[in-house]
Amino acid sequence: MCSSDLLDLIQQNWNNMALKKNQSLQWMKIILSIFSISLVFSLIWTAFWWSDFRKTLIIQKVIFSDTTILDKRYYESSLGNILGVHPGEISLSDISGLIEDHPYVRAARVSHQFPGIIKIEIIEREPLALLQTEPMVMLDKEGTVLPDLDNFADFSLPTLTNFNPDPDLYPPGKKVLSVKVKECIVWLARIQSDYESLYNNLSEMKMTSVNEMELILTDEPTHIFLGNDDIWSRIEILRNFEQRLIPKKISDYSYLDMRYKNQIIVKGRRS
Numbered sequence: 001m002c003s004s005d006l007l008d009l010i011q012q013n014w015n016n017m018a019l020k021k022n023q024s025l026q027w028m029k030i031i032l033s034i035f036s037i038s039l040v041f042s043l044i045w046t047a048f049w050w051s052d053f054r055k056t057l058i059i060q061k062v063i064f065s066d067t068t069i070l071d072k073r074y075y076e077s078s079l080g081n082i083l084g085v086h087p088g089e090i091s092l093s094d095i096s097g098l099i100e101d102h103p104y105v106r107a108a109r110v111s112h113q114f115p116g117i118i119k120i121e122i123i124e125r126e127p128l129a130l131l132q133t134e135p136m137v138m139l140d141k142e143g144t145v146l147p148d149l150d151n152f153a154d155f156s157l158p159t160l161t162n163f164n165p166d167p168d169l170y171p172p173g174k175k176v177l178s179v180k181v182k183e184c185i186v187w188l189a190r191i192q193s194d195y196e197s198l199y200n201n202l203s204e205m206k207m208t209s210v211n212e213m214e215l216i217l218t219d220e221p222t223h224i225f226l227g228n229d230d231i232w233s234r235i236e237i238l239r240n241f242e243q244r245l246i247p248k249k250i251s252d253y254s255y256l257d258m259r260y261k262n263q264i265i266v267k268g269r270r271s
Helices: 003-057 072-079 092-100 179-194 196-200 231-245
Strands: 061-064 105-113 117-124 127-131 137-140 159-161 202-207 213-217 223-227 253-257 265-268
Touching: 061 072, 072 092, 072 117, 092 105, 092 117, 127 179, 179 196, 179 202, 179 231, 196 202, 196 231, 223 231
Parallel strands: 061 117, 127 159, 159 202, 223 253
Antiparallel strands: 105 117, 127 137, 202 213, 213 223, 253 265
């Protein structure tokens, strides 16, 4: 092979390599263009998807658990209108705080369910007693003051009477400040759990003019004088006494005087 033929062959190989390189570059450009277009469309689709997804997060519905003490509308009104609000503008703890500010709510659990649903579970305060003051209030077993919402007639509760009526001692939604009333709440809560029959038949827990405790039963009525000390011990003695009375009941007597140590003075009813 002569030198000119060799040069032609080399030139041809270079040309072929250059052509292949150009073709590769063209394919790379095509691939990059397709990738760029796909990326742009992906970003546009993601933007629309995120916009639609954010709309599903917007609060569209609020569901309350069933309640027994108050109608749910009382709690709904304390929450206000949060429909159309994005969760980024109000947190679940904010919603829980608004509900727990209601005096009848002991605790609230709030959850966000897809799409745009807020579910609220409420643990209500259960009334234990009425307190004769102005205005009259209810108390739960923790001594929390429950204001009158035109619902007192819905409950059959014992009434605490002849206690300090100063309304400043009974701030709505807060703990009662009267020491004597606090003591009575503790006794009533124990009576409700340990001596249920007495609680269910109790009309009044009364502070007498000489600062002694008197129970007045609904039946007949019956007056039970407990004195001013060792109140719970006397209530336990009363429970044991009633158990020994069966089939008679303590309400078969007009009064029981338990102010004296180791004895109960009773008075029957006139036939």
